[in-house]
Amino acid sequence: MPGALLGAHLAGLIFFLNPQIPFTALRVGRATVLYGLLLGAFGLALQLPWTWRRTDRALRLLPWTLTIALGLGALLDAAHASIYAFYLPAGINVRLLKTAIWLALGALIAFYTALLHTLHQRRYGWRSRWALALLSILSLVAVAERREAFRAPAELRARQPAVEPSRGSRLWVIGLDGATLDAILPLAGQGRLPAFAALLREGAYGRLESLNPTRRAAVWITLATGKYPFKHGVTGELPHGGGLLGERWTLLPRGIGFRVWGLLGARPTREAPARHALALWEILDRLGLASAVVAWPSAWPPVGSGTVISERFFRAQGASGEVRPSDLTALVEGARVREEDLDPATLATLGAKPSPGAAAALAGDLWREAIALSLGEAGEEDRGSPAIVRRLVVLSGLAEASRADFGGFHAAQFLGDSTPSAQEAARRVAGYYEHLDRFVGTVLARDRNALVAVVSAHGVAPVGWWERAQGAKAQGGSFGGGPDGVLMLHGPGVRAGALLTGARLVDVAPTLLYALGLPVARDFDGRVLTPAFEASFLARRPLSFFPSYEALGPLPPTAAGAQSPLRGAPPLTP
Numbered sequence: 001m002p003g004a005l006l007g008a009h010l011a012g013l014i015f016f017l018n019p020q021i022p023f024t025a026l027r028v029g030r031a032t033v034l035y036g037l038l039l040g041a042f043g044l045a046l047q048l049p050w051t052w053r054r055t056d057r058a059l060r061l062l063p064w065t066l067t068i069a070l071g072l073g074a075l076l077d078a079a080h081a082s083i084y085a086f087y088l089p090a091g092i093n094v095r096l097l098k099t100a101i102w103l104a105l106g107a108l109i110a111f112y113t114a115l116l117h118t119l120h121q122r123r124y125g126w127r128s129r130w131a132l133a134l135l136s137i138l139s140l141v142a143v144a145e146r147r148e149a150f151r152a153p154a155e156l157r158a159r160q161p162a163v164e165p166s167r168g169s170r171l172w173v174i175g176l177d178g179a180t181l182d183a184i185l186p187l188a189g190q191g192r193l194p195a196f197a198a199l200l201r202e203g204a205y206g207r208l209e210s211l212n213p214t215r216r217a218a219v220w221i222t223l224a225t226g227k228y229p230f231k232h233g234v235t236g237e238l239p240h241g242g243g244l245l246g247e248r249w250t251l252l253p254r255g256i257g258f259r260v261w262g263l264l265g266a267r268p269t270r271e272a273p274a275r276h277a278l279a280l281w282e283i284l285d286r287l288g289l290a291s292a293v294v295a296w297p298s299a300w301p302p303v304g305s306g307t308v309i310s311e312r313f314f315r316a317q318g319a320s321g322e323v324r325p326s327d328l329t330a331l332v333e334g335a336r337v338r339e340e341d342l343d344p345a346t347l348a349t350l351g352a353k354p355s356p357g358a359a360a361a362l363a364g365d366l367w368r369e370a371i372a373l374s375l376g377e378a379g380e381e382d383r384g385s386p387a388i389v390r391r392l393v394v395l396s397g398l399a400e401a402s403r404a405d406f407g408g409f410h411a412a413q414f415l416g417d418s419t420p421s422a423q424e425a426a427r428r429v430a431g432y433y434e435h436l437d438r439f440v441g442t443v444l445a446r447d448r449n450a451l452v453a454v455v456s457a458h459g460v461a462p463v464g465w466w467e468r469a470q471g472a473k474a475q476g477g478s479f480g481g482g483p484d485g486v487l488m489l490h491g492p493g494v495r496a497g498a499l500l501t502g503a504r505l506v507d508v509a510p511t512l513l514y515a516l517g518l519p520v521a522r523d524f525d526g527r528v529l530t531p532a533f534e535a536s537f538l539a540r541r542p543l544s545f546f547p548s549y550e551a552l553g554p555l556p557p558t559a560a561g562a563q564s565p566l567r568g569a570p571p572l573t574p
Contacts, residue, residue, distance in 0.1 A: 003043020
């Protein structure tokens with residue numbers, strides 16, 4: 001009975017974590033029965049050695065195990081309301097917390113009842129028995145009532161935009177996966193990162209508060225949309241589908257080994273994450289402003305009329321349908337950089353013995369850099385196509401280098417560790433930052449009048465004791481726990497040497513739109529980082545607001561300028 005009760009509460013938690021699943025009697029009943037049987041059998045197996053042929057002991061144990069089941073249910077609900085605070089809709093989150101309070105109250109009543117009977121050696125009368133039974137039933141009613149009360153917000157009706165953007169604004173967004181000021185600041189101070197040093201000296205910079213748990217796709221889409229995951233819908237997990245329940249799950253319970261025993265035959269799907277919010281490049285696209293996006297996480301499959309080369313294209317070695325416009329595919333494929341093509345001098349920046357993973361990551365970044373720079377050279381207006389002046393690229397190789405060696409870099413840089421392994425790890429990490437510094441320097445030299453934003457949706461930290469206990473190497477790096485990312489701005493109107501405090505992922509998109517002369521949507525979860533800009537710039541460009549970019553309908557192809565940005569352009573070269 002206690003295991004079955006806990007299984008029913010686990011089924012309720014799954015419906016809380018996946019509000020897109022219709023809350024119907026058939027679905028709820030099926031999940032309750034399946035998890036009730038599963039955990040009921042597990043609970044029975046735990047208790048049988050102590051209660052076999054001991055009816056009196058079983059009856060004495062039952063109120064305590066019911067108390068434990070109610071307490072665990074309350075703990076699971078409260079913990080997941082906290083863990084997924086940014087991943088669950090506000091209505092669901094509040095209802096989950098209220099459910100946890102009701103279950104905790106039920107557990108307290110059951111505990112008091114069991115304690116009185118145990119201390120006074122009293123038999124459980126019919127009133128106590130009915131009270132415990134009613135308490136168990138009411139706990140299930142509380143779960144069902146709270147979950148059934150949730151209503152998803154209504155979708156906005158699309159309409160054509162009434163926004164007049166500044167068409168002369170140029171933009172570079174350079175995403176560095178896993179970058180952290182803990183590495184940039186000391187290396188720039190040692191003179192090893194001249195381009196980053198220029199950003200620190202001539203622009204605004206600060207730490208960027210990430211999300212915990214750190215889900216790569218979720219945090220990068222949060223940065224691009226200015227909205228938390230519960231609004232944009234990308235949780236960072238591949239949806240699970242099929243199995244005995246036959247539902248499509250986007251969030252799974254954590255901390256109880258659910259993936260091992262609780263999926264009931266469900267398997268990860270390869271479907272694109274269902275995103276419900278416009279990313280920065282899609283907003284520009286709907287306003288008729290040309291942009292080019294290279295390898296942004298979860299920017300697949302490409303939609304709309306802008307130029308998008310999805311990250312999946314690089315990871316799947318040229319997957320079809322992941323490049324828009326499609327006539328770019330051959331040109332982009334021709335710019336591929338392979339590990340065997342790497343220059344020995346370039347490879348030497350990764351240390352004396354670079355790992356195969358680091359070499360592959362460097363080749364991938366060189367490929368992305370070549371495409372991003374060539375897109376910037378293409379599409380001149382005198383060639384008959386709209387100028388591509390807003391470019392967004394994410395380079396993921398640093399995350400590979402940091403995962404392997406950031407702990408050693410931290411020990412050598414901050415703790416004075418002089419062991420050969422730590423020094424070699426520090427050289428590899430520093431070498432990768434030096435490579436990225438050269439790319440940033442190229443961008444700054446080519447686009448002197450552009451707004452350049454160097455961002456990282458999450459940072460990295462040395463591995464902790466728990467990860468080491470699970471087998472992680474001490475010199476490695478960890479992305480768990482939401483380590484701070486980076487935001488660095490440079491360009492016209494940016495205040496030199498400004499230190500940005502309290503910046504969050506959701507603040508990046510509103511800040512960049514403001515810098516481009518566009519209004520800020522009121523449904524953004526972030527704000528404009530006004531301390532990043534000069535007083536004269538703020539005076540010339542006062543903040544303006546727009547109800548929601550989600551209501552913008554796509555522009556007609558003729559208005560959006562859907563021509564290929566590489567038509568008449570020079571070939572792509574790494």
